[in-house]
Amino acid sequence: MPLDSTDFEFVSSLVLKRSAIVLEPEKNYLVESRLLPLARREGLSSVAELVARMRADSMNGLQQKVVEAMTTNETSFFRDLNPFEALRKVVLPEMFQRRAAERRLQIWCSASSTGQEPYSISLILREHFPGFADWKIGIVASDLSTDVLARARKGCYSQLEVNRGLPAPLLVKYFQRQGTEWQLKEEVRRLVEFRQLNLIDGAWGIAATDIVFIRNVLIYFDVPTKKVILQKIRQLLRPDGYLFLGGAETTLNLDDSFERISFERSGCYRLRKP
Amino acid sequence: MYLSVDHDLLVRSAYQLPPLPQSAARLAHLLTTDDSDIREIISVIEYDPTLTMKLLRVANSAIGGSRHRIGTVREALIRLGTGTVVGFVVASSVRPLLGKRIPGYNIPETEFWKHSLAAAFAAEAIQAHSANWTGRLAFTAALLHDIGKLVLGQFLTPELLAWLERAVTDGKQAAFQAEAEILSLHHGEAGGVIAQHWGLPDSIVRGIAHHHDPENGEDGICYVTYLANVVAHRLESDPREERPGSQPTVLAKVDPALEWLGLAEESLRSVSDEVQKGLQALSSQLD
Numbered sequence A: 001m002p003l004d005s006t007d008f009e010f011v012s013s014l015v016l017k018r019s020a021i022v023l024e025p026e027k028n029y030l031v032e033s034r035l036l037p038l039a040r041r042e043g044l045s046s047v048a049e050l051v052a053r054m055r056a057d058s059m060n061g062l063q064q065k066v067v068e069a070m071t072t073n074e075t076s077f078f079r080d081l082n083p084f085e086a087l088r089k090v091v092l093p094e095m096f097q098r099r100a101a102e103r104r105l106q107i108w109c110s111a112s113s114t115g116q117e118p119y120s121i122s123l124i125l126r127e128h129f130p131g132f133a134d135w136k137i138g139i140v141a142s143d144l145s146t147d148v149l150a151r152a153r154k155g156c157y158s159q160l161e162v163n164r165g166l167p168a169p170l171l172v173k174y175f176q177r178q179g180t181e182w183q184l185k186e187e188v189r190r191l192v193e194f195r196q197l198n199l200i201d202g203a204w205g206i207a208a209t210d211i212v213f214i215r216n217v218l219i220y221f222d223v224p225t226k227k228v229i230l231q232k233i234r235q236l237l238r239p240d241g242y243l244f245l246g247g248a249e250t251t252l253n254l255d256d257s258f259e260r261i262s263f264e265r266s267g268c269y270r271l272r273k274p
Numbered sequence B: 001m002y003l004s005v006d007h008d009l010l011v012r013s014a015y016q017l018p019p020l021p022q023s024a025a026r027l028a029h030l031l032t033t034d035d036s037d038i039r040e041i042i043s044v045i046e047y048d049p050t051l052t053m054k055l056l057r058v059a060n061s062a063i064g065g066s067r068h069r070i071g072t073v074r075e076a077l078i079r080l081g082t083g084t085v086v087g088f089v090v091a092s093s094v095r096p097l098l099g100k101r102i103p104g105y106n107i108p109e110t111e112f113w114k115h116s117l118a119a120a121f122a123a124e125a126i127q128a129h130s131a132n133w134t135g136r137l138a139f140t141a142a143l144l145h146d147i148g149k150l151v152l153g154q155f156l157t158p159e160l161l162a163w164l165e166r167a168v169t170d171g172k173q174a175a176f177q178a179e180a181e182i183l184s185l186h187h188g189e190a191g192g193v194i195a196q197h198w199g200l201p202d203s204i205v206r207g208i209a210h211h212h213d214p215e216n217g218e219d220g221i222c223y224v225t226y227l228a229n230v231v232a233h234r235l236e237s238d239p240r241e242e243r244p245g246s247q248p249t250v251l252a253k254v255d256p257a258l259e260w261l262g263l264a265e266e267s268l269r270s271v272s273d274e275v276q277k278g279l280q281a282l283s284s285q286l287d
Helices: A005-019 A026-042 A047-056 A062-070 A084-100 A114-126 A144-153 A161-164 A170-172 A223-236 B006-014 B022-030 B038-046 B049-057 B073-081 B082-098 B109-129 B138-143 B150-156 B158-169 B175-183 B187-199 B202-209 B221-233 B255-261 B265-282
Strands: A103-112 A136-143 A176-177 A182-186 A192-196 A209-213 A239-246 A257-264 A267-271
Touching: A005 A026, A005 A047, A005 A062, A026 A047, A026 A062, A026 B158, A026 B175, A047 A062, A084 A114, A084 A209, A084 A239, A084 A267, A103 A114, A114 A136, A114 A170, A114 A192, A136 A144, A144 A170, A144 A192, A161 A182, A161 B006, A161 B187, A170 A176, A176 B138, A176 B202, A209 A223, A223 A239, B006 B150, B006 B187, B022 B038, B022 B082, B038 B049, B038 B082, B049 B073, B049 B082, B073 B082, B082 B109, B082 B138, B109 B138, B109 B221, B109 B265, B138 B202, B138 B221, B150 B175, B158 B175, B175 B187, B187 B202, B202 B221, B221 B255, B221 B265
Parallel strands: A103 A136, A103 A209, A136 A192, A209 A239
Antiparallel strands: A176 A182, A239 A267, A257 A267
16 A cells, blocks of 8 residues: 655655655665565554554664664675775775885775675785785675674675676686585685674774775764764774765765865775874 | 665576577577688587477478478578578477466466567567677577566565556556566566576577666667567567556657667568568477
C-alpha cells in the first residue's frame, strides 16, 4: 500500500537531511519496499506504523535504521573508481616520498563492511608499489558489525562480487578459485587488520593515521554527530594526511579545519595549514 | 536486509545450468585473437559430425546466400564468416535452454529464442555497418544477452514481481533499472556469471553483463549488444518488457550507441531488414 504523502515527506526529509539524497514522490514504492522488511523486523505490520513510531520518539534508533535502509548500497571493489585513481596516482606517491625517513604508512578504512574497500587499497599497494613491500604499511579496517567483519577477514568473494569493479587482471593475479568463490591471496589480506569499532563510541583506539577513508558513512548520522566524528578524525589524522569521503559528502558547514583538494575527477580533504 | 535476491544462491543456481559443450567455448576463445588458425576452427567443428551437418545445412540455406552448394566446413567459414559460424555453434548448443518457458518473467517458449536470435542477427548487421568497431564475438554475445533471465527468473516471487512492476509503472524505470533497484542486481549481471561459468571469453561476458548499461562495460561489444537488443525489441509485436506507462526498450536512446559505433540512424533500417531475413531463413534450421 503506498505511503501517504505526509509519511513519505517525513521519510524523504529525514533522508535528505542526513545524506543529501533526494527522494522524489515517484519513489514512494522504493521507500515502501526498503522499509517494509524493517517494519516487519520491528514487529510492525506496515511502514505507516514504522513512521508513526519514529515520529513518536526520535531517540529510539529507528531514524538511523531508516536512513540506513534507504541509503545502503553494497560495497564493491574500487567503488566509484576515481578516489582510488587519486590514491594511486597522487596521494600514495606523495606519501611515500614524505615518509621516506620513517618508512611507515598507516591507513584507516572506517565502515569497511565486507572488506572490498581496504582490500582494494591493499591491491593498489601490491600491484603498483611493490618496491615498498619492506615498509611498515598497515591498513586498519573497522566496522560495527561482527558478522561482516568475519566475512571480510576470510577475504572470500562470490563471482558477482568480483565482477563488480575488480579488473580481470587483478582477479587472476591475486585471487584463487575456491569452489564457486574466489579467495583473496594471503599477500593481499595480510596488510589489512579488521577491528570492531562503533563511531559513536567514546574511544576509537586508532593511532596517528596518514590516510583515512570514511566514505558514505557520515550520511547515517545527524549533524552534531558528524561534527564530533570529524573532530575525532582531525585529532588522529597526521597534519599532512588525507581524508577521503563519499562522492556526495563534504566537510563544508561541519568542520572548517579541512580544505578540499581536487583531483581529475574526484577530491578529498586535508587539514588546513595553521 | 531488503526484499531482494540472495546473490550466493543465484550464483549457485547459475552454476547448475547444463555446461556449454567444450567445443563451443573453445571456438569462442579461438576468435579472441586475430591470428587464430582457421584449421584449428575447422578441426574443432569437424570433430562433431552432427554439428558439421547442422552447419552445412545453415550455410546452404538462404543465410548462406550462395547458389554454389557448400560442402565443407572450410567453405562454410569462408561464406558465413568465422564469427557467425561460431555463433551458430553456440546457438545450436543452447537451443534447448533458450527454447524453454522462462520462469518468473513468464516469457513463452518460442519468444525468448526468437528474441535472442533476432538480437544476434542485429549484432552481426550492426557490426557490418559500424565504422568504429570490429570483432567476431558480437553474434554470440547478442544471442546470449538475456541468458541471465533463465536464472534470475527462478527467484522472482509474486511479491518481488509486484515491486518490480511498481518500479516500472510508478517510478518510470526501465525494467533492468527496476531489477537493480529492487533486487540489487539485474539480469545482465546474472547473465555475465553464466557466461563466465561456461568459460566464454571476457568480451562476451561483458557484452552480456552490460547490454543495458554499455557505458559501464569498458568494451565496444557492449554498445553492439545494447543496440542489437533495442532493434530486436522494435521488431517484436508483443515485447515482454513493455508495460503501460513504462520506459519501453523500443524507446531506449540509441544516439550514444550509434555515435560510439560510428553508425548512422538510417542504417538501423537495413539492420532490421537483415534481422528479418535471418530469422526467416534460420530459425527452422536450428529447431
